[in-house]
Amino acid sequence: QVQLQESGPGLVKPSETLSLTCTVSGGSISHYYWNWIRQPPGKGLEWIGYVYSSGSTNYNPSLKSRVTISSDTSKNQFSLKLSSVTAADTAVYYCARALTLSPGRLDPWGQGTLVTVSS
Amino acid sequence: EIVLTQSPATLSLSPGERATLSCRASQSVNTYLAWYRQKPGQAPRLLIYDASNRATGIPARFSGSGSGTDFTLTISSLEPEDFAVYYCQQRSNWPLTFGGGTKVEIK
Numbered sequence: 001q002v003q004l005q006e007s008g009p010g011l012v013k014p015s016e017t018l019s020l021t022c023t024v025s026g027g028s029i030s031h032y033y034w035n036w037i038r039q040p041p042g043k044g045l046e047w048i049g050y051v052y053s054s055g056s057t058n059y060n061p062s063l064k065s066r067v068t069i070s071s072d073t074s075k076n077q078f079s080l081k082l083s084s085v086t087a088a089d090t091a092v093y094y095c096a097r098a099l100t101l102s103p104g105r106l107d108p109w110g111q112g113t114l115v116t117v118s119s
Numbered sequence: 120e121i122v123l124t125q126s127p128a129t130l131s132l133s134p135g136e137r138a139t140l141s142c143r144a145s146q147s148v149n150t151y152l153a154w155y156r157q158k159p160g161q162a163p164r165l166l167i168y169d170a171s172n173r174a175t176g177i178p179a180r181f182s183g184s185g186s187g188t189d190f191t192l193t194i195s196s197l198e199p200e201d202f203a204v205y206y207c208q209q210r211s212n213w214p215l216t217f218g219g220g221t222k223v224e225i226k
Contacts, residue, residue: 104210107165
C-alpha cells in the first residue's frame with residue numbers, strides 16, 4: 001500500500017523560497033501524477049500543481065510564476081519549490097497521487113506538513 | 120477556472136441520521152467530480168470519484184450522484200467518524216478546484 005510523507009522546514013522567512021519533499025514508499029513513482037495541494041489554517045483546499053513521472057508539469061495559474069515541481073525517480077521522491085513567499089503562503093502542504101488514467105483523482109494523500117511564513 | 124459551490128456550509132445532524140450534501144459547478148464537469156472527507160487534524164480522504172464510484176475501502180453508506188453541474192453526496196446513516204468537513208473537487212478542467220466545504224456537526 002503506497003504511502004506519502006512530506007518533509008521540509010516548518011518556518012520560512014518572507015521573500016525566501018519554500019522547499020518541500022514528498023517521499024513515496026510502498027510503490028514506484030513511475031506512471032503516476034504527483035500533486036501538491038495546500039490548505040491555509042482554517043480554510044479550504046488549493047491545488048498547486050503536479051509532476052508526471054515523465055517529468056512533465058502543470059501548475060495552477062494563480063501560482064505558476066513562483067512554483068517548480070520536480071521528481072527524482074532514483075529516490076522515489078518529488079519536490080515543491082515556491083519562491084518569494086509571503087504570509088499568505090502559510091498553510092498545511094499536502095502531497096497526493098493521481099492515476100495516469102484518472103489525472104486529478106487524488107488518492108492517497110500524505111499527512112501534510114505545516115509551513116509558516118514569518119520573520 | 121471552474122468554481123464549485125457547496126451547500127449548506129454547516130449541517131447539524133445526529134448519529135444515525137441521513138446527510139445530504141450538495142455541490143454545484145459554475146460550468147459542466149460531466150461526471151468528473153470527487154468527494155473527500157477531512158477529519159480534524161487529518162488529510163482529506165477520497166470517498167467518491169467520478170460522481171458515483173466509491174473509492175477503495177469506503178463503506179456503502181456513502182453514495183454519490185449527479186452529472187453536469189449538480190452533484191450530491193449522501194451518507195445514509197451517520198457514524199461518529201462522519202462528523203467532519205466534506206469537500207467536492209472537479210477534474211474536468213485544469214486547474215483542479217475544490218468547493219469551500221460542508222461541515223457536518225453533531226446536533
